[in-house]
Amino acid sequence: MCGTELYFFCLVVMSGANTFGQWKKQCLGKVDFSKKGSVDEDIGHVVSFLNERENYFTTSSCSGRIVLVDGVPDSPDVRKQNCSWLFVSHGKCATEDVVSALRKSSGDAVLKFEPFVLHVQCKRLEDAQLLHSVAVDSGFRNSGITVGKKGKIIMAVRSTHCLEVPLGHKGEILVSEEYICFVVSIANLKMEENLKRIDRFSQCLMAALQQEQSTCSTEGENKEKSAYKRRRRRQQRDLVRL
Amino acid sequence: MCGTELYFFCLVVMSGANTFGQWKKQCLGKVDFSKKGSVDEDIGHVVSFLNERENYFTTSSCSGRIVLVDGVPDSPDVRKQNCSWLFVSHGKCATEDVVSALRKSSGDAVLKFEPFVLHVQCKRLEDAQLLHSVAVDSGFRNSGITVGKKGKIIMAVRSTHCLEVPLGHKGEILVSEEYICFVVSIANLKMEENLKRIDRFSQCLMAALQQEQSTCSTEGENKEKSAYKRRRRRQQRDLVRL
Numbered sequence: 001m002c003g004t005e006l007y008f009f010c011l012v013v014m015s016g017a018n019t020f021g022q023w024k025k026q027c028l029g030k031v032d033f034s035k036k037g038s039v040d041e042d043i044g045h046v047v048s049f050l051n052e053r054e055n056y057f058t059t060s061s062c063s064g065r066i067v068l069v070d071g072v073p074d075s076p077d078v079r080k081q082n083c084s085w086l087f088v089s090h091g092k093c094a095t096e097d098v099v100s101a102l103r104k105s106s107g108d109a110v111l112k113f114e115p116f117v118l119h120v121q122c123k124r125l126e127d128a129q130l131l132h133s134v135a136v137d138s139g140f141r142n143s144g145i146t147v148g149k150k151g152k153i154i155m156a157v158r159s160t161h162c163l164e165v166p167l168g169h170k171g172e173i174l175v176s177e178e179y180i181c182f183v184v185s186i187a188n189l190k191m192e193e194n195l196k197r198i199d200r201f202s203q204c205l206m207a208a209l210q211q212e213q214s215t216c217s218t219e220g221e222n223k224e225k226s227a228y229k230r231r232r233r234r235q236q237r238d239l240v241r242l
Numbered sequence: 243m244c245g246t247e248l249y250f251f252c253l254v255v256m257s258g259a260n261t262f263g264q265w266k267k268q269c270l271g272k273v274d275f276s277k278k279g280s281v282d283e284d285i286g287h288v289v290s291f292l293n294e295r296e297n298y299f300t301t302s303s304c305s306g307r308i309v310l311v312d313g314v315p316d317s318p319d320v321r322k323q324n325c326s327w328l329f330v331s332h333g334k335c336a337t338e339d340v341v342s343a344l345r346k347s348s349g350d351a352v353l354k355f356e357p358f359v360l361h362v363q364c365k366r367l368e369d370a371q372l373l374h375s376v377a378v379d380s381g382f383r384n385s386g387i388t389v390g391k392k393g394k395i396i397m398a399v400r401s402t403h404c405l406e407v408p409l410g411h412k413g414e415i416l417v418s419e420e421y422i423c424f425v426v427s428i429a430n431l432k433m434e435e436n437l438k439r440i441d442r443f444s445q446c447l448m449a450a451l452q453q454e455q456s457t458c459s460t461e462g463e464n465k466e467k468s469a470y471k472r473r474r475r476r477q478q479r480d481l482v483r484l
Contacts, residue, residue: 125367129389144386144398147371156386165407166428174424179416186408 024057055123064116064194066187070107092188095181109168113187118157128155138201262365266299297365306358306436308429313350334430337423351410355429360399370397380443
């Protein structure tokens with residue numbers, strides 16, 4: 001690589017680093033426009049921990065939820081925009097709460113369990129790879145990386161763990177209360193497993209990033225020692241020449 | 243970059259290319275150890291198309307399925323290894339088939355809809371990025387890239403589209419046949435949407451890869467034309483000197 005090419009290469013690398021810093025500042029300065037308007041309690045520590053690291057920032061998150069939605073009848077896909085929420089819980093829930101919410105349904109009511117989801121923008125591909133390993137090792141097996149055209153690297157923590165149970169059609173409840181009780185107990189089991197996985201993820205993440213930091217410190221110290229040794233040898237050679 | 247460094251850099255690049263070729267040959271030569279033992283009919287054309295391209299090969303796939311599983315009672319996660327399959331269909335299915343299969347249950351029976359899944363190993367990150375855009379544009383919004391430590395790049399085509407409905411507990415059926423009929427109709431709607439998305443994916447994929455190939459051909463032709471022009475100018479200069 002000649003001198004001019006090296007100069008421009010450095011410029012590109014530096015502007016990439018600056019861009020990530022700018023993206024991070026912009027993102028963390030924004031108002032939270034999610035339905036809830038704030039970070040879920042069970043993952044607050046994970047989100048803060050990542051946002052304090054130079055090479056990461058979170059762009060969206062949900063600790064997991066049990067939700068009763070009222071959807072458009074006969075629609076193949078129950079998406080947020082097509083339905084209203086009759087009930088939501090970010091922890092375990094009680095059958096009575098679901099039953100009383102269900103009575104307010106006028107469309108196709110569906111009980112869903114949705115696990116922990118986290119989107120993290122990463123500075124370098126190796127940062128995303130580290131996060132991906134942590135996620136998969138913690139049980140979030142559907143996690144994956146996206147690399148956008150402008151170089152934006154996002155790691156999405158995702159799971160296959162789900163439940164989607166139709167309970168009503170055009171406002172009419174189709175199942176017994178005993179069945180609802182059974183389905184709620186399954187949803188609660190999944191929520192419990194989900195919270196365990198979040199704990200595992202949190203611990204693995206801290207261990208992995210602290211290990212990486214101490215490896216960099218050791219490498220940094222070794223580089224300094226080598227630079228010191230080279231300077232000493234140069235000084236000694238200069239003394240001999242004198 | 244000095245001469246020696248350039249030499250080694252080329253070696254690394256070439257060995258990376260050779261490794262991908264070796265991985266591909268090994269993978270496509272293997273016996274299919276999946277439960278079904280063969281590629282699903284509805285995605286045969288997609289799988290062949292990708293395997294014929296130099297920069298891709300598929301490592302696993304499923305066109306989507308409606309499956310009735312018999313799981314371990316009170317388990318939070320119904321995974322393949324914890325349960326047996328009472329019924330499976332890679333297309334729409336009939337209520338009677340599900341009901342008669344359900345009667346054979348002795349554990350916790352769960353009806354599930356699982357959408358199209360495809361894992362593709364890619365030669366370069368940009369190949370994975372292209373495939374990722376095609377997948378997301380076709381409706382497979384949970385798609386993502388994995389980059390392994392040995393440089394293995396996998397793009398997983400995935401969707402959020404699912405259904406998971408408990409129908410029985412310890413061999414006892416908990417719902418009415420009318421409810422099963424309703425749930426089967428929802429599963430069938432999801433299967434129909436799934437097959438449309440596979441079509442969309444297939445068409446977008448072909449268009450995207452053919453466009454990329456013709457861009458490369460045009461660039462290749464332009465490079466040839468430039469090389470030809472330079473050779474002509476050199477010959478003319480040589481003639482003038484003579």
